[in-house]
Amino acid sequence: MKRVLSVDIGSTWTKAALFDVGSQTPAALRRAAVPTTQDDLFEGVARVARELLDLPAEAPLAPALDDAPLYACSSAKGGLSIAAIGIVPDLTARVARLAAASAGGRIAAHHSYRLGTREVAALESEQPDIVLFCGGTDGGNESYVRANARALSGSALAATILYAGNASMRDEVSGILRGKRLVVVANAMPEVGALDIEPARQAIRGIYLESIVKGRGLGRVRELCAADIRPTPLAVFDLVGMLASAGREWSDTLVIDMGGATTDIYSHTTAFHGEEGWVLRGIREPALTRTVEGDLGLRVSARSAWHTGEQYISQRLGGDHAAGALGEWVERAARQTSVLPASPEERMFDDLLAEACLHHALRRHAGTVEEAYTASGKVRVQKGKDLRGVRRIVASGGFLARRGMRGSTGSASPVLRALAMARAHVDERTGAASLLPEAPEVLTDRQYLFPLLGNIAAAYPHGAAEIAAACLANAHLALPPDSTEGHDHA
Secondary structure, X not given: OOEEEEEEEOOOEEEEEEEXXXXXXXXXXXXXXXXXXXXXXXHHHHHHHHHXXXXXXXXXXXXXXXXXXXXXXXXXXXXXXXXXXXXXXXXXXXXXXXXXXXXXXXXXXXXXXXXXXXXHHHHHHHXXXXXXXXXXXXXXOOHHHHHHHHHHHOOOOXXXXXXXXXXXXXXXXXXXXXXXXXXXXXXXXXXXXXXXXXXHHHHHHHHHHHHHOOOOOHHHHHHHEOOOOEEHHXXXXXXXXXHHHHOHHHOOEEEEEEOOOOEEEEEEOOOOOOOOOEEEEOOOOOXXXXXXXXXXXXXXXXXXXXXXXXXXXXXXXXXXXXXXXXXXXXXHHHHOOOOOOOOHHHHHHHXXXXXXXXXXXXXXXXXXXXXXXXXXXXEEEEEOOXXXXXXXXXXXXXXXXXXXXXXXXXXXOHHHHHHHHHHHOEOOOOOOEEOOOOOOEEEEOOOOOHHHHHHHOOOOHHHHHHHXXXXXXXXXXXXXXXXXXXXXXX
């Protein structure tokens, strides 16, 4: 037996699991969770570690971790906040968002073209951890890059600025931003439609370790870990990619991680198939992508989710008088983020809000197709990523862990209901339809092990893949009381 300990430090709960990765049949051995110790994150980690390793209180951890190496991720303090800046929304701004999201960041803001006074003020108000500054192909646009560098230079931003734009502007941008914390990497889009986001992703991880993993005890946690602490979404991102490489049955998979503040979607599938009569407009996205929707959540973002999903919810209610009571539930959930539904009506309200989050998050993650006419005749124009080939949807996070398969009244899966309505939606103005999964199987990560398995995926790919497959098929490890709503990612 080879034991490893994995911990996910969230804003509300610190979750952990002890895994056996050395046996012929790798398995999750034990699971524990405690409320996150906000003032000193190390204390919460120490508590779950001692519980899983059967150590007495105050016992030193280091000797025990020799036989059970520790891996950790964290979304404490709301996760890694990134503002993405580009020029043309369909190109460089999109590239910036892809790079930020794939590195585990939460997109706090994104701006295109020239930064004005209003945009700079919005950035200053948000105060992201990182400003990902893209723009221009190599040898391309210079004027917008120069203007945006000057706008950032004159701002009150304390963030690290990561420049991943036009290579010919690197020296000038470095000079303009010499008074700021600046990191310069290769252009994320050196040619139109050509992506090179890995240097930016690596730099974001480095900034996370040097700037974000400080204070509140995370430094002490890092000293005990067998590998660097990572943002929690990056752990899930890496696991989805690793599963895809582990077996063909996982090559077309979509993972939904819905919580109180955001709805994150990860997918691994071919982005563009090049079918006859189809053309791609914009960039060809990578097979593995992530989107994070900060206005779609069940607690912290309940008000914005209700506003965004108003039309969907109204359609589902069919003019039912419950709309007023639903509004009262939304206000209560936003004010008291730890509240749990206590009646059938409140559970129905949570279902409706969750469906609205799923509906819009799926549509935003998916690409679209619409008909257009050219000199050669009618073509179908694709923008974004084609998800029609996705065969598996994994429902993760607190709400979906409990109700990914059935709604509160035993009705159809909230995931499939939201997906069906999203597939039926057609843009009235353009006629565009979303390229969403057509006949997926829905699996549920009932134990919420995906982030914990993501921590160990690089070191133990076979074990992580085997346990992930088993945890989706079985639910023999119970979640701690009241933690099933407690997905923490922001």
